Amino acid sequence: MDIANFGVEEWLNEWEKKAIYDLAQSTVSSMTLEEAINIDGTDPDFFFRNLYQTKMNYGYIEGSPEFKKEVAKLYRNVDSDNILQTNGATGANFLAIFSLINPGDHVVSMFPTYQQLYDIPRSFGAEVDFIYLKEESGWKFPIDELENIIRSNTKMITLNSANNPTGTLIKEEDLRQIVNIAERVGAYVLVDEVYAPFSSLDSTSVVDIYDKGISTNSLSKTFSIPGIRIGWTATSKEIANVFRKYRDYTMICSGIIDDALAVHVLKNKDKVFKRNYKLLADNLKQLKEWVESEELVSLVYPEYVSTSFVKIDIPISIREFCIDLLQKEGVLLVPGTAYEIEGHVRLGYCCSPEILVEGLKRISRYLNHYRK
Template sequence: MDMPVIGVEDWLNVWERSARVDIAQSTIASLTFEELQALDGEGGATLRDAIAAEKLNYGWIEGSPAFKEQVASLYTTDIAPNRILQTNGCTGANLNALMAVVRPGDHVIAEWPTYAPLYEIPRALGAEVEYWQIHEELGWHPDIEELERLIRPNTRLICINNASNPIGTVLSAEEIKAIVEIASSVGAYVLSDEVYLPLEDTDDFVSVIDVYDRGIVTNSVSKTYSLPAARIGWVIANDEISQTIRILRDYTMISGGAINDCLATYVLAHRDRVLARNSAIMQKNRAIVEQWVAQQPRVHWTVPKGVSTSYVRFDLPNNLDDETFCLDLLHKRGVLLVPGSRFELPCGARLGYCARSEVLEKGLTLLGEALSELD
C-alpha cells in the first residue's frame, strides 16, 4: 500500500516540540488532570474509584458498556451497542471505517481540501477518488449541485468532514440531508468525520448517523472534549459495516485499554461541564482573534462556526510561501502554526485559536510582529 505523508501530521511531528508558543493545535485547550478531577464535583473521587477497580488488562475489547452508553446518548436515534466500536482516536475510526467500506475499483467522492486521510486512504485502497471541492466564495462550503454531477451509479462512498478541518465551517442540517438524498439515490455510504462538534447553532447541526441508514460517523474525545491524552474514539455504522470493522479492529488495535476507557467514559459522563468550559474558551478566544484580525492588513479570517479549528489567509509577498513564513515564525519567535499548503489550501495557516487565552494572545502578538516586518 503506497501511502503519502499526511501533511499536517508530518509538520507537527517535526516541529511541535520546538515551539514555545503553540497556536497550531485544533483541540480546545487540553484538560489538566486537576481540571479533569474537578468535573465530578467530588474532587475526582468517582474517577479514582473507577480506575482503582480496574484490572490492568486489555479491558473491554470493543469499549465498555458504560462507554457505549455515553456515546449512544450523543445521538437522537436509538443506536444498538453492537454498532458502537471503540477506536484509537478518530484517526483509527476513519482508518477502520474506510477499510471496511472501500474496495479496489470503487468510485469515492471526497470533500476537498480537508483532512488528508479522508481521501488518501480510499485512494490507497484502490478506489477512484474524485474531489468535491469546497469554495472560498461560498464561505468554504461545497456546492450541492456539484455533488449531483459527480455522483455515479457505482459510487460506493461519499466522505465529508463536518466541521471542516482546518477551516472550521459546519455543514447545515439542510446540506447534510441533501447529501444523504443524493447518496441514497445510488445506495452509497456517507462517512462523516464529526470530531469537531459545534458549540453554537446546534439546532442546525445533524449527525449523519441520525438521518441515514448507510451513514457512518467517526468521532473522539480528543478535540471538543479536550482529552487527546486518552486516545479514544468511536465509529458507528450499520450492522453489516460494524461487523466488518469488528474484524478489522483485531488487526489494527485489539482494544483501547482499560484506563483510557475509564477516562473517556468519565469525560463523556460529565460532558455538560466540559462543553460549558469549552464554549466559554471558544467565545472568548474568537473575540480576541477577531479584534486582532481587524488590525492586520495582511490577514483574512474565515470565522469558525463554534468549533476549535480555524484558518487564516495571509497576504504574503510573491517570493514568500506560507511554509517558509511559518518556519521563519517558528525559528525566530517560537510560534507554531500549520501552513495552509499542508492542507492543499491557499496561502495561510491553521490557527488553533482555542489554545489557552494567554498563549493565544502571546502568539498573535508575535505573529503580528512578523507580518508587520513584511511591509
C-alpha cells in the first residue's frame, strides 16, 4: 500500500516547536488538566482520588456506558449503543474508510479538506473524484457539481463541516440535498464534524438525517482537550455492527483515565462551549479588524470555528513566506500548499487573545516589506 505524505502534519511536525506565536493550531485554546476538571467546580484531587482504586485494565472496549450516553446526547436520532469510541477523529475517519472502502470503489471528496478523507481511500485502491470549493463562491459546496460527478457505483462521499481549512459550513439545506443525491445511488456520506459544535444554529449532523450517514467527531477541537485523544463514530445500528468487526483490528480501547476525563468534559459541555464560544467570538472580531486594515490580506470569514483560510497577496511562494515569517517574527501559520493551494494560509484564531493580537501585529510588520 502506498500513501501520500500528510502535508499539514509534516509541516507541524517540522515547525510548531519553533513557534513563539502559534497561529497554526486548530484546537480552541487547550485547557489544562486542572481547568478541565474544575470547570464545574470539581476539585481535581477529589476527581483523581475516586480513580485511585480503579484497576488499570483495558476498561470498556467501545467506551464506557457513560461516555456513549453523553455522546449520544449530541445527536437527535442516535442510540448510545451505536457510538463507538476511537483514537480521536482521525481514528474515527480511518475506521469508517477501512470498514467500507475496497479497491475499485468510487469515492467523492470535497477539496480542500482534511487530507485523510481522500488519501486513505486512494491508498485502499479507490478512485477518488473531487468537488472543488472556490474562494470566489465563498468556499460553498457546489451541489450541482456533485450531481455531475456522482455515479451509480459511488460508494462514499467524504465531507468536512465546518471545513478545515476554510472554516466554512455546509448548511442543513445543502446537506439534505447531498443526502438526497447519495441516497439515489446508495452511497454512504461520511462527515468529519470535528469543528461543528461552534457553527451556527443552521447545522445538523448527517447521522440524524440519513441512515447511511456517518458522523465523526472528537474532544480535540471545540472541547479543547486533544491531549486525551478520544473521538467517536455515530451511525446507524447496521453500520456500527460493520465497524465493530474492523475496529477489533485497529483499537482495543482508550485508557480508563482518558475515558473518565472525557465523560466529565462531556457532562459539562455547556460550560466548555460557553468558554470557547466567547474566546472565538472575541478573537474573530480581532481577526476581522485586522483583515479589514490589511491591504495585502483578504478572507472569507469562518463560521465561529477555529480555523480561517487567509489569502495573502505577496510575490513569493506561500511556503517561503511562512518559513521566513516564522524565522523573523516567531509566528507560525500553515501554508496553503499543505492543502495543495497556493497563496493562502491556515490561520487558527483560537489561541489566547494575547497571542493572536501580537501574532497579527507581527504579520503586519513582516508584510510592510511588500507594501507599495
